[in-house]
Amino acid sequence: MPKLNQQSLPTNYSLENRVDYLTTINNWQINGKIAFLDDKERKSATLFWQNNPNKNTEQLSLTTYLGINVLEVNLAEGIYTIEVDGNSYQNSNIDHILMSLTGYQLPSQALKSWIKAIPFSVNDKITYHSKTQLPESIIGSYNNQTWDILYKEYINVNNIPLPKQLTIKQDQLTIKIVINQWMF
Numbered sequence: 001m002p003k004l005n006q007q008s009l010p011t012n013y014s015l016e017n018r019v020d021y022l023t024t025i026n027n028w029q030i031n032g033k034i035a036f037l038d039d040k041e042r043k044s045a046t047l048f049w050q051n052n053p054n055k056n057t058e059q060l061s062l063t064t065y066l067g068i069n070v071l072e073v074n075l076a077e078g079i080y081t082i083e084v085d086g087n088s089y090q091n092s093n094i095d096h097i098l099m100s101l102t103g104y105q106l107p108s109q110a111l112k113s114w115i116k117a118i119p120f121s122v123n124d125k126i127t128y129h130s131k132t133q134l135p136e137s138i139i140g141s142y143n144n145q146t147w148d149i150l151y152k153e154y155i156n157v158n159n160i161p162l163p164k165q166l167t168i169k170q171d172q173l174t175i176k177i178v179i180n181q182w183m184f
Contacts, residue, residue, distance in 0.1 A: 013160055015133045022116045022160075025184055026053045030115065032179040034062065038172045045070050047177065051112060095143065104173055110142040114149045115177070117163050134161055145170055157182040 013021045028051055035044040045062035052058065058075035072083040073094070080094045084101060091097045094108045110120035117135040119126060124140040138149040153165040162182050168175040 018134075019118050022118045022162075023113075025116070026051060026112075027184060028116075029181075029183040030179045031181040032177060034178075035174075035176040037174040037176070049115075105143050105145055105170075107140070107142040107145075107147055107168070107170075110140055110147070111168070114138060114140060114147075114168065115163065115166070115179075117151055117154075117166075132161075155179075155182070158184070 030047065030049050032047045033044060034047040035042065037043075045064060048059070048061040048063075050057075050059045056075070056077070058073070060071070060073040061069065062071040063069050070084070074081045075094075078092055079090055080092065080097060082089045082097050082101065089097050089101070095105065098104070098106045098108060107114070107120075113120040117138070119138060120140055120142065124138050126135050127137045128134065129136045132154075134154055135151055137151065140147045140149060148169045150167045150169075151163050151165070152167065153163070154161040155164040156162075163177075163179060165178050166176075168177070
């Protein structure tokens, strides 16, 4: 597992500046579980995802509960390398590779924002919980498709509430993510 570069975080977090604050946190790492569900099949895996724009690198690993690597994605020098089923694929466009491998248009770039419960674009519409004032849902757009993101649970990380459990839906595809650990 690669080391995460420590970043200096602003100290002025509040619910009022939540989006601006979390937008500045781009160097993060999560561990958890992910499931892909559609009308034909269900697949789940253990998730490790590290985003480090300071070094222009990214790593995503999906493994079975036995630790068998299902999918490995690495970004280095602007090129994504995906290893799956013993084969390696490279392209500068992650969406193109994922579409050809899965048959789904996945929200790869938007997910980096939605995973933090912040909008990806100015057109994303957020619904806030009446008591906590944290996002309850986002209706977002990515590659001309509408995605519904539902936030079921939050955890405090360094006194910042971040999603622990979220569901992302588009058409027949549902992606469920449970995050067990956040690191910045």
